[in-house]
C-alpha cells in the first residue's frame with residue numbers, strides 16, 4: 001500500500017481491528033472478505049506477478065490478517081503463522097545462526113523454554129537465562145555473539161510485568177534485537193514497540209483469535225525481519241491455512257471490546273478474591289498489592305484478563321475448587337470469551353518438582369484463571385460456591 005493510501009490520522013485499536021489501515025471502497029466488493037480456500041492460483045509466467053501458493057503465506061486471507069496485526073502493533077509488517085510456537089521458532093531462526101547466543105528471561109512459556117534449552121543448542125545456538133528484573137545480569141550475560149534478547153510480558157502464570165525499557169536500551173548499545181512474546185497482553189493492553197521492542201510475537205490462539213477455536217501465531221516487526229520469517233516459513237512449512245486466517249481476522253474485529261471486558265471482569269474478580277480468607281495470594285497487575293503495579297500502570301493500557309490465585313488448602317483445595325466450578329471451565333489455554341481455569345502443576349509446569357515450582361512462585365494450590373467475558377456476577381457466584389465447597 002502506498003503512503004498516500006494511509007489515513008491522515010492514526011487510528012485507534014478498535015478501528016484498526018475492524019478495518020486495519022486500509023480503506024479501499026470498491027463498489028460491489030463484499031464488506032466481509034471471502035475465505036479464499038484455494039491452495040494455488042492461476043499463474044503462467046513471471047509476467048503474471050507474484051506466484052501465490054498456500055505455503056508461501058501469500059494467500060489473500062493470510063496477507064490481510066498479517067497487515068491488520070502490523071497495524072495494531074504499529075510495526076512495518078507482520079506475518080500470521082500456523083501456531084504461536086511456529087512464530088517463536090521462525091523468529092529465532094530468522095535472527096540467529098550456529099555460533100550465536102541469546103539472552104532470555106527466566107520467566108518463559110514452557111515450550112519456548114524447552115526450545116531454547118534443549119533444541120536450539122543442537123543447532124549451535126546457546127541461551128543464557130536471566131531474571132528480567134536484574135539489569136546487571138543482562139549486561140553481564142552479553143557476549144560478542146549475542147544476537148537476541150527475548151522476554152515475555154506479562155509472564156505466565158505469576159503475571160509479572162517488568163519494565164522492558166532498560167533491556168531495550170542495553171540491546172541498542174550492542175546492536176542486539178529484542179523479541180517479546182506479548183501474548184498475555186494483546187496489542188490492546190500493551191504496544192511493545194512503544195517500549196523499544198523490535199519484534200513482537202503472539203500466540204494468536206489466545207486473545208487475537210479470542211474464541212478458542214483456532215491455533216495461530218504472529219510475528220510483527222520490520223519489513224526485513226518479516227521477509228526473513230516468511231522466507232523460512234516457506235522452507236519449514238508453518239503457513240497458516242486460509243480458514244484459520246479468516247477466523248483470526250474475524251476474531252480481531254472484536255479484539256478491542258473483548259479485551260476491555262476481559263480487563264474489567266478480571267479486575268473485579270481479582271478484587272473479590274483478594275478479600276477471601278480461603279485465598280492466600282491474588283496475583284493481578286491491577287491490584288495495588290502486585291509487585292509490578294506501578295510499572296504496569298505506566299506502560300499497560302489495561303491490566304489484562306488473567307488472574308492467578310493461591311488457595312490456602314494447597315493442591316487438594318485447588319483440585320476440589322476446579323471440580324466444583326459450573327460456569328468456568330477447567331481447561332488449559334487462555335484468551336477466549338469463556339473463562340478457563342487451570343493449575344500450572346498439572347499443565348505448563350508439570351515437568352518441574354514442587355521445589356522448582358515454589359522457587360518460581362507457583363506453590364501447590366496455585367490456580368490460573370483466564371477470565372472470560374461472561375457477566376461478572378455469574379463468574380463471582382460460581383467462584384463463591386466453589387470456594388464454599390472447600391469446607392464441606
Ligand SMILES: *Cc1c(COP(=O)(O)O)cnc(C)c1O
Nearest residue numbers: 083084085109181183203205216
Ligand atoms: C500459548 C502460548 C504460546 C504457544 O502458542 P501456540 O499457539 O499454542 O503455539 C506461546 N507463548 C505464550 C505466552 C502462550 O501463552
